[in-house]
Amino acid sequence: MVQTIPARTITLHDLETKFGLTFTEDDQFFPEWQDDLTDITNSDKQRLDRVKASYIHLLKYPPLLENTVKMVILSPLLDLAGFYLPPFHIKSEKSVEIAADDGDIKVRGDIDVLALGEQVWIAVIESKQAAFSLEVGMPQILAYMLANPTADTPTYGLITNGSNFIFLKLTNREIPQYALSRLFYILNPGNDLYNVLRVLKHLASFVVGTLVP
Numbered sequence: 684m685v686q687t688i689p690a691r692t693i694t695l696h697d698l699e700t701k702f703g704l705t706f707t708e709d710d711q712f713f714p715e716w717q718d719d720l721t722d723i724t725n726s727d728k729q730r731l732d733r734v735k736a737s738y739i740h741l742l743k744y745p746p747l748l749e750n751t752v753k754m755v756i757l758s759p760l761l762d763l764a765g766f767y768l769p770p771f772h773i774k775s776e777k778s779v780e781i782a783a784d785d786g787d788i789k790v791r792g793d794i795d796v797l798a799l800g801e802q803v804w805i806a807v808i809e810s811k812q813a814a815f816s817l818e819v820g821m822p823q824i825l826a827y828m829l830a831n832p833t834a835d836t837p838t839y840g841l842i843t844n845g846s847n848f849i850f851l852k853l854t855n856r857e858i859p860q861y862a863l864s865r866l867f868y869i870l871n872p873g874n875d876l877y878n879v880l881r882v883l884k885h886l887a888s889f890v891v892g893t894l895v896p
Contacts, residue, residue: 693822693823693826694822695821695822695825697822698822698825698826698829702829702859703858703859704825704829704859704860704861705858705859705860705861706860706861706862707860707861707862708862709862712852712860712862713850713852713862713863713864715839715852715882715885715886715889716850716852716864716865716882716885717864719885720878720881720882720884720885721881721884721885722881723763723877723880723881723884727763727877727880728874728877730759730763731759731760731763731874731876731877731880732874734755734756734759734760734876735869735874735876737755738755738756738845738846738869739870741755747845751845752843752844752845753795755845756843756845756869757843760876760879760880760883761773761883763880763883763884764880764883764884764887765884765887766883766887771887773797774797775795775797797827816844816847817842817843817844817847817849817866820842820844821842821851824840824842824851825840825851825853825861827840828840828851828853828855828861829853829855829859831853831855835856837852837853837854838852838853838854838855839851839852839853839886840852840853841879841883845869846868846869846870847866847867847868847869848866848867848868848869848875848879849863849864849865849866849867850863850864850882851863851864864882867879
């Protein structure tokens, strides 16, 4: 009998033992979040300054729930990064499924926001309620990223709770591996949203340029 586990209840231990997923801290595995990033425009910075100001204002009226995070924080970032224009398209709340090699277990769940390119998955973005830590969403988004049907190309993810952002990269070849970026925090001095947008634009450029890192 096949056992089905809702993606919302999956753990990192499950992914390691059932799917062979491993974590790597090799600096050469995930350079895309920090190398060769282009600067953003002054217009981009002004827009992101407004986003940060909006977030600080909304903190006065908790709770800051998932739909608000999408509307106020995530949507402007995706827009500025070009994910609403060709060759990308957005599918929201898309259900995906992965199965272990021996077929005795399945992981199933809905994804919050999925940014697709024409050929490869470029970003899998899982937004959580603002009160949730990013670690809560990590096993869930990794389960979705393992469902990438193109094993030869990397899958990139972003988890955010509205104030914190962390990027993930997963390769699903013989041994599935993943790595993490540093944590970006919206209330850091300056505006860390600038760096989040730089990374998003950098990842988008791989599809626009038909180049897979």
